[in-house]
Amino acid sequence: xxxxxxxxxxxxxxxxxxxxxxxxxxxxxxxxxxxxxxxxxxxxxxxxxxxxxxxxxxxxxxxxxxxxxxxxxxxxxxxxxxxxxxxxxxxxxxxxxxxxxxxxxxxxxxxxxxxxxxxxxxxxxxxxxxxxxxxxxxxxxxxxxxxxxxxxxxxxxxxxxxxxxxxxxxxxxxxxxxxxxxxxxxxxxxxxxxxxxxxxxxxxxxxxxxxxxxxxxxxxxxxxxxxxxxxxxxxxxxxxxxxxxxxxxxxxxxxxxxxxxxxxxxxxxxxxxxxxxxxxxxxxxxxxxxxxxxxxxxxxxxxxxxxxxxxxxxxxxxxxxxxxxxxxxxxxxxxxxxxxxxxxxxxxxxxxxxxxxxxxxxxxxxxxxxxxxxxxxxxxxxxxxxxxxxxxx
Amino acid sequence: xxxxxxxxxxxxxxxxxxxxxxxxxxxxxxxxxxxxxxxxxxxxxxxxxxxxxxxxxxxxxxxxxxxxxxxxxxxxxxxxxxxxxxxx
Numbered sequence: 001x002x003x004x005x006x007x008x009x010x011x012x013x014x015x016x017x018x019x020x021x022x023x024x025x026x027x028x029x030x031x032x033x034x035x036x037x038x039x040x041x042x043x044x045x046x047x048x049x050x051x052x053x054x055x056x057x058x059x060x061x062x063x064x065x066x067x068x069x070x071x072x073x074x075x076x077x078x079x080x081x082x083x084x085x086x087x088x089x090x091x092x093x094x095x096x097x098x099x100x101x102x103x104x105x106x107x108x109x110x111x112x113x114x115x116x117x118x119x120x121x122x123x124x125x126x127x128x129x130x131x132x133x134x135x136x137x138x139x140x141x142x143x144x145x146x147x148x149x150x151x152x153x154x155x156x157x158x159x160x161x162x163x164x165x166x167x168x169x170x171x172x173x174x175x176x177x178x179x180x181x182x183x184x185x186x187x188x189x190x191x192x193x194x195x196x197x198x199x200x201x202x203x204x205x206x207x208x209x210x211x212x213x214x215x216x217x218x219x220x221x222x223x224x225x226x227x228x229x230x231x232x233x234x235x236x237x238x239x240x241x242x243x244x245x246x247x248x249x250x251x252x253x254x255x256x257x258x259x260x261x262x263x264x265x266x267x268x269x270x271x272x273x274x275x276x277x278x279x280x281x282x283x284x285x286x287x288x289x290x291x292x293x294x295x296x297x298x299x300x301x302x303x304x305x306x307x308x309x310x311x312x313x314x315x316x317x318x319x320x321x322x323x324x325x326x327x328x329x330x331x332x333x334x335x336x337x338x339x340x341x342x343x344x345x346x347x348x349x350x351x352x353x354x355x356x357x358x359x360x361x362x363x364x365x366x367x368x369x370x371x372x373x374x375x376x377x378x379x380x381x382x383x384x385x386x387x388x389x390x391x392x393x
Numbered sequence: 394x395x396x397x398x399x400x401x402x403x404x405x406x407x408x409x410x411x412x413x414x415x416x417x418x419x420x421x422x423x424x425x426x427x428x429x430x431x432x433x434x435x436x437x438x439x440x441x442x443x444x445x446x447x448x449x450x451x452x453x454x455x456x457x458x459x460x461x462x463x464x465x466x467x468x469x470x471x472x473x474x475x476x477x478x479x480x481x
Binding site for chain 2: 095096097158196203204205206208209210211213214217218219220221222224225228
């Protein structure tokens, strides 16, 4: 049934449909409405779940780690500073191969304090082993959460999944969402069957000490599983499509790529703005297109090569930056095409940090700059007068 | 693919970590021992065994050579000897 929902409510409704047994989270802007919604759902008796109130994000992540280790489906959500406080546990969850689902309401990282959106927070845990997915709009938020549990709990994967949604733009914006029936979801997502769990009658140790004789193989195994997940995620996405009659192939989404000469690669809500701009420029006869990254880790390298190798110019739009280097998406795209004979000219652009609005003009600017000299790290919509501020001794 | 992410309780015993010992190892003289069990209790590895007087010994497969047992022995019946010296 189609309902007019706030993005955070869409998450709460999606999680309710997935029936986690334990939910733990600590409120942080702009994630708060997600947890608020779930707390209400549990308090109203609509979801039989244990909602654990905690004193920090480190504890919230630890609660879902421990609960997941006992073989129950779990959920948590956070943002920015909260994710950073969780980060120690985030790496542990991946290392213990626990299918935790976390929603990250993407927000800038302090200092200076900013509660507004960019995608810097998730980059801090990029290399943790989590499967990272980005949602473009409310429907995708709903759909990715349902798929996330299937992906994470697949016995061939057993890795945590983080769904990234842009703070405010998606968490607080409202859109019509097709909310599936419980029977449909039950058909798609069976109850969680753990592959291993903490059980007093059959004790095991998780997260134990691994000396140099053991550690490396655990990391190799996660890397190989990520590679395998590149085949399993589309398989689950196809099954989702069959049941719900909508969706993507799970890794990337192409927009008007046939005959496109200039293409923007990006992730999250900004894709909507890019698609709109592409439509306008196409109406003027310009051959432009867009590629949306849905799954960022594992990196869908082959899928990106297949759709981009024949394109002339590619602009990578990052809403985060590895300070001292370049945008993270840009670095990955460059790596993918490094040394390949058939490769586009790739330019890197950084925009929208700390909530700076990315509008159609910004996107048109990027397409304009793309025709000119190749750039690695060009900032869009920067106020030069602010950069001239001097601090006297 | 998973690798060694879980373990049965007690499986750390499979790791013979005595090779981490570098300088010295304890030698249990078994002459003046009064079976006070101080060495057994203080051993951070839990690798000292014994019950009667002059029967205490450690498992060199796990002993790291920290010397706590020798330091706490009230009868100076344990001495630290150089790794290079033979005769365990």
